[in-house]
Amino acid sequence: MEYELKSISLLDAAVNLEVTGLLSHTYGFELASDKLKQNTYTNKGKSLYIGAYKDGKLAGFNAFIQHDFYHQQQVVEGYQSCWSATHSEHRGKGIFAAIINEAKRILKERGAAFIFGFPNANSHPIFTKKLGFYEVPLMKVQTPVVAFKFSKHFILQPIHPSLGIDIADGYTPNELQIVELKEQQLNSGVKIYSAYNNSIWGKKRKKFYRGIWFSYFSVGGIVLNKPHLFSQVLAQLVQQEKVSYIEIIGAATNVYFQLFRNAKPAPHTEPLIIFDLNVNTSPKSNFNLFTGIKDVF
Amino acid sequence: MLTNLVKKSIYSVYSSKSLQAFDLNLGYIFHTEWLYHTATFDQLLAFCKNYTSLTRAKVICTIMTGVNPLVQAGMKKENCSAELFLERVNKLSHVATIGYHGHFWTNTHRFNEAAFAIHSNTFEPPLLQPQLGADLNWFQQNKVEHNGIYAAGWWFTNSYLLEQLLQANFTVDYSFSKAPYFYNAFSMKLMQEHNIKTGEAFFVRPKQSTKRMLCIQNLIGAHDSPFVLDFDRNLKKILDSKNVYGVLNAHDYDRSFTYTLKCIEHLLKDANAKFFGHTELVEFASMAQVKEILI
Numbered sequence: 001m002e003y004e005l006k007s008i009s010l011l012d013a014a015v016n017l018e019v020t021g022l023l024s025h026t027y028g029f030e031l032a033s034d035k036l037k038q039n040t041y042t043n044k045g046k047s048l049y050i051g052a053y054k055d056g057k058l059a060g061f062n063a064f065i066q067h068d069f070y071h072q073q074q075v076v077e078g079y080q081s082c083w084s085a086t087h088s089e090h091r092g093k094g095i096f097a098a099i100i101n102e103a104k105r106i107l108k109e110r111g112a113a114f115i116f117g118f119p120n121a122n123s124h125p126i127f128t129k130k131l132g133f134y135e136v137p138l139m140k141v142q143t144p145v146v147a148f149k150f151s152k153h154f155i156l157q158p159i160h161p162s163l164g165i166d167i168a169d170g171y172t173p174n175e176l177q178i179v180e181l182k183e184q185q186l187n188s189g190v191k192i193y194s195a196y197n198n199s200i201w202g203k204k205r206k207k208f209y210r211g212i213w214f215s216y217f218s219v220g221g222i223v224l225n226k227p228h229l230f231s232q233v234l235a236q237l238v239q240q241e242k243v244s245y246i247e248i249i250g251a252a253t254n255v256y257f258q259l260f261r262n263a264k265p266a267p268h269t270e271p272l273i274i275f276d277l278n279v280n281t282s283p284k285s286n287f288n289l290f291t292g293i294k295d296v297f
Numbered sequence: 298m299l300t301n302l303v304k305k306s307i308y309s310v311y312s313s314k315s316l317q318a319f320d321l322n323l324g325y326i327f328h329t330e331w332l333y334h335t336a337t338f339d340q341l342l343a344f345c346k347n348y349t350s351l352t353r354a355k356v357i358c359t360i361m362t363g364v365n366p367l368v369q370a371g372m373k374k375e376n377c378s379a380e381l382f383l384e385r386v387n388k389l390s391h392v393a394t395i396g397y398h399g400h401f402w403t404n405t406h407r408f409n410e411a412a413f414a415i416h417s418n419t420f421e422p423p424l425l426q427p428q429l430g431a432d433l434n435w436f437q438q439n440k441v442e443h444n445g446i447y448a449a450g451w452w453f454t455n456s457y458l459l460e461q462l463l464q465a466n467f468t469v470d471y472s473f474s475k476a477p478y479f480y481n482a483f484s485m486k487l488m489q490e491h492n493i494k495t496g497e498a499f500f501v502r503p504k505q506s507t508k509r510m511l512c513i514q515n516l517i518g519a520h521d522s523p524f525v526l527d528f529d530r531n532l533k534k535i536l537d538s539k540n541v542y543g544v545l546n547a548h549d550y551d552r553s554f555t556y557t558l559k560c561i562e563h564l565l566k567d568a569n570a571k572f573f574g575h576t577e578l579v580e581f582a583s584m585a586q587v588k589e590i591l592i
Contacts, residue, residue: 068421073457075421161477164485167418174421176403176413194411196478197451201412225416225481 003052003059003095005102010037010049018058019051026085036083038184039295040065042177048079050102052086052095060086060095064103065181065295068174069113070167076279078171079107081117082295096123100131108277113171115277116287118270118294133273136283138291139257140266141248148238152231157261161228165255170286175201175221178293182220190220193240195233197225202292204241217241219248220292222256230259250290253283301523308526316529316568319536322496323570324544324578325561326357326448326471326515328398331550332385333368333377344554345392351561352572357544358389359396359448359471362435366408367400383439394575396446397436397467401428401453414451417481422457429458433465446575448472448546455483456592459501463508469579470501471544474515475535479546491590496541498582500589509589513582516543520560521552528560529568542582 010016016033024031040047040063052060064079081103086095100115107115119127127133143155159165179201182190192201202220206213217237224230237246250257251272257263272289274281281287291297325348331337345356361368363382372382389395400414403424407413415425436443447462449472459470473484475495480488493499496516502509517535520528547557564570573581 070418070420073420073455164482166482166486172418174403174419176419179412180404192410192412197414197416197481199412223412223416223419225418226477228477 003054003090003093003098005098006051006053007106008049008051010041015051019049019061022058022061022087023083023085025087035185036063038186039181040083041184042066042181044068046077048103048106050099050106052090052099054090058087059090060099062096062099062103063295064107064115067293068177069171070174071113071171071279072168075174076113076171077111078113078173079103079115080293080295081115084123097126097130100127104275104277112277113279114281115275117273118291119273120270124270124273127273131275133275134283136272136274136287137252138249138266138269138271139252139254139263140250140269141257141260141263142245143260143262144245145238145243148235152234155261156231156234157259159228159230159259165224165227165258167224167255167286167288170253170255170288171281172288173221173293175199175223175292178221182292182297191237191241193233193237195236196229198227198230198233199223200233200237203297204243214244215242217243217246218297219246219290220297221290222248222259224256224259227259248290251287253286254288254290255286256288256290304524304527308524311526311530313526313529313563313567315533316564316570318539319568320540321564321568321570322540322542322578322581323516323564323572324354324357324513324575325572326359326396326544326546327393327549328448328450328546329358329360329389329549330368330398330400331371331548332360332382332389333372333375334550335375335377337550338385340554341549342388342392344558345389347554347558348561349392351558351565354572354577355574356393357396357446357448357471357575358393358549359398359446360386360389361398361400361450362432363439364431364435365400366402366405370408383441386439386441390442394444394446395442396448396471396575397432397443398448398450399429399432399453399458400450401425414453416451416453417455417483420453420455420457425458426461429461443467444575445469446471452479452481452484454481456501456503459510459592460503460506463503463506463510468510469575470510470512471515471546473512476515476517478518479515487590487592491588493588494538495535496538496543498542498585498587500587501592502589504591511579511583511587513578514543515546516541518546520545520557522556525556525560525563528563540585542578544578
């Protein structure tokens with residue numbers, strides 16, 4: 001390949017400037033110089049950034065956000081592929097695939113568990129057909145929360161106190177790490193609610209539907225320690241936010257969907273894709289993640 | 298929730314002696330978190346003395362240490378110096394058995410946000426270890442004896458923490474419970490898999506270790522209602538065997554000590570309950586055939 005692939009650091013001001021320039025050019029809007037770092041640089045400082053260079057100039061770029069996942073009482077690392085960009089003069093030359101393959105090599109050596117992402121219609125076929133990623137569809141719960149004392153019985157599954165929801169074998173992201181990442185961004189709007197060792201976080205949003213504005217709470221993630229008491233934290237959220245409905249979107253294999261009665265497939269949402277590095281997962285593995293983990297949430 | 302009026306009606310026909318069907322062997326444990334708060338501390342001291350005069354047993358006070366970020370924030374707010382804090386611990390040790398109450402965070406700078414507490418599913422050894430180490434160091438440096446007693450903050454317990462505590466020579470744990478508001482994913486699963494009854498003590502032992510920890514369960518929270526029979530009704534919801542060894546728990550800052558003492562009087566008089574201090578409770582709880590669970 002005629003391009004040189006390099007792991008680069010956003011802490012280097014000159015590199016950051018060059019990357020920001022490429023992203024602005026590719027996406028067609030001016031990007032603030034600190035936006036990329038705020039969006040991708042998690043607390044351990046291990047997020048990976050790869051640039052493709054030709055004649056010393058940046059031609060392609062991809063970020064890989066480092067996320068901690070709890071798995072069998074251990075912490076393993078998953079890397080989210082995002083912020084893909086190829087300069088218009090260099091498109092069609094396999095830069096994107098080359099960067100992903102380079103990331104696979106570097107991250108496998110680091111001991112990372114897997115790479116994941118939520119590709120759009122353009123990159124999805126490349127990931128799944130050329131780069132060996134497999135797909136996990138998404139599910140969603142979109143439910144009104146008016147008169148919650150009453151409606152909760154239609155929203156939530158009754159969870160027997162002694163049964164619980166076992167997450168040990170799944171891959172459960174460190175939601176607090178995600179929250180802190182989101183909070184780095186200006187006017188993040190992130191809200192966290194906690195009660196009885198359970199937490200729920202997300203953002204209040206508005207949707208225009210049939211001539212009316214509806215406010216809803218888009219759930220970014222859930223931390224669950226006492227499933228049978230989950231309704232208490234949801235009640236707190238509903239009371240504080242005064243929204244019409246809540247929206248929860250996550251991997252179809254997310255065990256937390258057991259909390260809800262009316263989870264449905266979300267075929268129009270960008271799916272989760274996974275590439276194993278040092279673990280063996282399958283489309284049936286429990287990825288207990290919600291869309292709050294996405295870089296664009 | 299039952300209203301006072303409904304409760305009055307129900308309890309007028311509810312037997313006050315219904316707990317006599319059980320052999321209740323009880324202790325009383327505080328999750329002691331507000332030692333820096335003068336009024337709370339004074340009430341706690343008075344309660345410990347009253348409790349002992351009623352039961353002839355000592356309260357267990359598991360304490361958060363003076364280096365815990367939440368305690369340090371409280372000390373600053375209440376103008377409580379490290380010396381005064383330590384003086385209070387020493388005063389308390391005359392009327393109660395001291396133990397360790399651990400509270401840990403995924404980010405210690407965000408100690409006042411519940412979401413950042415380490416619970417069973419937000420556990421990460423590298424984050425826990427320095428916080429536990431700092432607490433244990435505080436006990437050692439200040440020559441405060443924790444008596445090998447541990448009670449979990451936020452009911453967070455798991456095999457890693459238990460192993461660390463065993464290595465630090467802790468011998469008795471009061472973190473397990475079958476009460477729905479107390480147990481967590483780890484503790485409930487462990488008790489279920491080994492068919493542990495409510496109020497049944499058990500040992501846990503790491504597979505690679507010869508040391509083991511005696512786990513005595515928390516039953517339900519201490520009493521905080523004018524109706525003492527609330528306590529009986531709630532306790533019976535989780536009782537599934539006749540012989541019960543366990544502790545009633547409370548924070549030092551959020552209970553009515555008056556109602557609690559009234560309830561203890563009721564348990565002594567109407568339920569023939571026996572109250573023990575830590576040493577006796579350990580002795581009696583481990584006299585029966587006690588299961589050993591490998592973790």
